[in-house]
Amino acid sequence: MFKILIVEDDDALREQLEIGLMASGFEVCYASNGLDAVPAFEKNKPDLILLDLMLPGKNGIEICTEIRRNSGVPIIMLTARTEDTDMIRGLEAGADDYVTKPYKIEVLVSRIKARLRPLQEPQHPIIKIGPIEMDTLSHEVRKGNKKIALTPLEFKLLLTLAQHPNEVFSREMLLEQVWEYTYKADTRLVNVHVQRLRSKIEDDQEDPKLVVTVRGWGYKAGPE
Amino acid sequence: MIISRITKAALDRFRSSLTLRALVYTVALSGTALIILGGVLSVSIGNGLFSRKTEQAVIESNRAKFTVSRLFEGTSGPGSWKLEQALQEVVPELESIGVSQTRQVAFLHSDGQSNPKNLSSPTSVGIDLGLITEDFRNLVISEEELQTRTVQISRAGESTPAILIGQKFTLPGGHRYELYLVYDMYNEQQTLMFVQRTLVLGGFVTLMIIGFFSFLVTSWLVRPVQEAADASELLANGDLDRRLAVRGTDVAAVLATSFNHMADSLQEKITAMGELSKMQQRFVSDVSHELRTPLTTMKLAADYLNDNKEGLPPFTERSIVNLHGQMDRFDMLLADLLEISRYDAEGIEPMFEVHDLNGIVGVCLTAIQPFADSKGVYLEADIPSGAVQCEVDSRRIDRILNNLLTNAIEHGEGKPVLIRVAQNERAVAVSVTDQGIGMSQEELSQAFDRFWRADPSRKRTTGGTGLGLAISYEDAQLHLGKLEVAAEPGLGACFRLTLPKRHDITDIESPLPLAVLKP
Numbered sequence: 001m002f003k004i005l006i007v008e009d010d011d012a013l014r015e016q017l018e019i020g021l022m023a024s025g026f027e028v029c030y031a032s033n034g035l036d037a038v039p040a041f042e043k044n045k046p047d048l049i050l051l052d053l054m055l056p057g058k059n060g061i062e063i064c065t066e067i068r069r070n071s072g073v074p075i076i077m078l079t080a081r082t083e084d085t086d087m088i089r090g091l092e093a094g095a096d097d098y099v100t101k102p103y104k105i106e107v108l109v110s111r112i113k114a115r116l117r118p119l120q121e122p123q124h125p126i127i128k129i130g131p132i133e134m135d136t137l138s139h140e141v142r143k144g145n146k147k148i149a150l151t152p153l154e155f156k157l158l159l160t161l162a163q164h165p166n167e168v169f170s171r172e173m174l175l176e177q178v179w180e181y182t183y184k185a186d187t188r189l190v191n192v193h194v195q196r197l198r199s200k201i202e203d204d205q206e207d208p209k210l211v212v213t214v215r216g217w218g219y220k221a222g223p224e
Numbered sequence: 225m226i227i228s229r230i231t232k233a234a235l236d237r238f239r240s241s242l243t244l245r246a247l248v249y250t251v252a253l254s255g256t257a258l259i260i261l262g263g264v265l266s267v268s269i270g271n272g273l274f275s276r277k278t279e280q281a282v283i284e285s286n287r288a289k290f291t292v293s294r295l296f297e298g299t300s301g302p303g304s305w306k307l308e309q310a311l312q313e314v315v316p317e318l319e320s321i322g323v324s325q326t327r328q329v330a331f332l333h334s335d336g337q338s339n340p341k342n343l344s345s346p347t348s349v350g351i352d353l354g355l356i357t358e359d360f361r362n363l364v365i366s367e368e369e370l371q372t373r374t375v376q377i378s379r380a381g382e383s384t385p386a387i388l389i390g391q392k393f394t395l396p397g398g399h400r401y402e403l404y405l406v407y408d409m410y411n412e413q414q415t416l417m418f419v420q421r422t423l424v425l426g427g428f429v430t431l432m433i434i435g436f437f438s439f440l441v442t443s444w445l446v447r448p449v450q451e452a453a454d455a456s457e458l459l460a461n462g463d464l465d466r467r468l469a470v471r472g473t474d475v476a477a478v479l480a481t482s483f484n485h486m487a488d489s490l491q492e493k494i495t496a497m498g499e500l501s502k503m504q505q506r507f508v509s510d511v512s513h514e515l516r517t518p519l520t521t522m523k524l525a526a527d528y529l530n531d532n533k534e535g536l537p538p539f540t541e542r543s544i545v546n547l548h549g550q551m552d553r554f555d556m557l558l559a560d561l562l563e564i565s566r567y568d569a570e571g572i573e574p575m576f577e578v579h580d581l582n583g584i585v586g587v588c589l590t591a592i593q594p595f596a597d598s599k600g601v602y603l604e605a606d607i608p609s610g611a612v613q614c615e616v617d618s619r620r621i622d623r624i625l626n627n628l629l630t631n632a633i634e635h636g637e638g639k640p641v642l643i644r645v646a647q648n649e650r651a652v653a654v655s656v657t658d659q660g661i662g663m664s665q666e667e668l669s670q671a672f673d674r675f676w677r678a679d680p681s682r683k684r685t686t687g688g689t690g691l692g693l694a695i696s697y698e699d700a701q702l703h704l705g706k707l708e709v710a711a712e713p714g715l716g717a718c719f720r721l722t723l724p725k726r727h728d729i730t731d732i733e734s735p736l737p738l739a740v741l742k743p
Binding site: 013023084085103183 | 513516517518519520521522523524525527528531555558573575577578579580587591611613618619622
């Protein structure tokens with residue numbers, strides 16, 4: 001059973017969320033303010049975090065940054081539409097996905113399941129892209145001798161591109177294959193996470209060689 | 225063509241410039257006055273010169289009478305040689321008397337009488353005897369007094385006015401003679417011409433000076449008006465801090481003071497209204513936002529109840545269904561309200577990226593197909609082959625299209641809906657044309673108003689929040705594009721979205737027509 005940490009300061013909403021999630025078969029723990037979030041994460045070791053952005057004590061973006069320092073645990077932000085710029089900053093801070101208030105429990109649960117689903121067994125255990133070597137069994141990524149820490153989402157994103165080198169993936173395709181959105185979603189998710197991925201694997205972020213933008217279309221792996 | 229264009233340009237300039245108009249009027253009026261004055265002066269000087277010359281000529285002619293009488297004294301003897309001798313002296317004698325140097329003389333033996341001695345009729349050298357007409361001679365012969373007449377003589381190839389004076393004489397011995405004196409008025413004519421030239425030149429210079437001063441004065445008078453006009457224009461364009469400098473206490477200063485006063489109160493009102501409007505927008509935004517969290521809880525609860533309503537008493541179950549349905553509607557309303565309040569607060573940051581419009585339209589059509597099927601509406605797409613690339617915020621374009629398609633399907637009365645895509649050099653366009661109930665002129669003008677519904681009964685059962693088109697309109701504006709509508713009652717409506725290919729292109733023309741389908 002997956003354990004989910006809810007960080008939400010509104011008690012009624014948190015309780016209703018707990019009911020919904022427990023009814024969907026998840027184990028739930030919570031933190032009701034920003035300061036308790038990281039300790040609750042360390043104590044409960046959840047499989048996924050639902051993170052409200054506006055929190056007393058410490059906001060969602062700070063919490064996200066702090067957790068990302070040594071964990072790739074999936075984080076889904078719970079945002080209101082007015083917090084658009086905050087939402088982008090949350091993605092940049094490492095959140096994997098977001099759900100806009102007011103959300104339906106089915107939508108939230110499907111987002112959670114998408115993030116918790118294990119990777120499909122690839123045909124080759126080792127995938128190479130330029131100097132990068134991806135071990136699909138241990139989920140280890142190396143660039144030469146250096147180990148690179150990617151979150152599961154970033155791993156999946158890079159793997160999706162690397163399995164079909166030089167094939168162009170549109171943002172919508174990536175949303176479907178990596179995020180598992182079955183209908184139109186926010187392509188900014190892709191943009192932000194490609195940026196984060198590049199910052200970890202590229203020699204020069206401004207001149208990417210491994211994850212290349214194809215103007216007007218999307219992205220592809222490898223320059224050749 | 226060119227001349228008429230120049231004329232038109234000059235006319236436009238004339239109409240638009242107060243200074244130029246004042247200048248032209250002043251110069252025209254002064255010019256007329258000067259011409260009248262010059263004419264009067266010229267005529268009166270000419271008359272003066274002429275009458276003085278005539279007087280002088282008459283005086284000299286009278287004096288000539290005595291000279292002639294003296295010459296012919298004692299020539300009444302029987303021999304004619306004395307008479308003839310005297311006759312020979314008449315012309316030189318008369319040419320040399322008086323002050324007028326340019327005098328010609330003719331001393332003619334009157335015709336029609338016996339001239340037994342064959343007396344001569346001496347004349348000055350070069351006199352034009354044609355001047356002395358038969359008429360005039362008859363007049364001279366018949367009258368006692370001397371007769372004057374103005375004639376034209378030619379002098380040095382030029383025609384010059386002259387005075388012809390004639391009188392009759394009876395010489396001793398009964399010989400009747402007429403004396404004709406021609407005083408040419410060359411000098412007077414020259415004087416008059418000089419005076420006229422001076423008048424014309426003087427008038428012209430005076431006119432220039434008047435024009436120059438009137439320009440100075442008008443400019444000086446018009447300047448405060450011009451300044452006020454410029455300031456009004458700037459004020460109207462939103463430069464609310466614009467004021468006029470107040471100088472002195474004259475009418476210009478009063479104008480400036482009143483203008484500033486007006487600008488002050490205008491600025492106060494606009495600022496106050498702006499603040500009020502901002503507060504209202506802020507309030508709407510805050511309220512919408514504050515409603516989010518409780519709404520989410522309510523929605524989650526309603527969803528949970530809805531999922532677990534089996535086996536509950538029928539009234540309870542029905543209540544849950546209603547609660548659940550209305551929560552969804554409430555949610556949609558709030559989302560649209562929030563979106564439009566974000567536009568009002570200018571808090572929109574669009575994300576422009578190059579997209580294929582065909583692709584966006586295709587995705588939209590696929591997504592809406594089930595809804596169209598449920599209404600029995602056939603979606604017909606007229607889409608060009610190849611990519612229609614444009615720099616847009618795809619989420620917003622998607623939202624606009626979704627909105628237009630939903631409306632077309634809802635109001636299309638089951639008839640096919642035509643979706644067209646096209647592009648030109650600078651712009652791309654999508655149009656959605658239905659063949660439904662259409663709209664009247666009045667309804668057309670309100671189509672993009674908030675909470676306005678094409679359905680006159682404002683029936684709420686057909687979904688939508690009433691904000692859809694208002695948001696779409698703002699979305700189009702955000703792209704520097706246009707969302708337009710044409711409709712006719714009973715024939716349907718055509719909504720056309722035109723977008724610049726890049727978001728820095730302005731001044732675009734739509735590659736698609738904006739018209740309903742004619743049956």
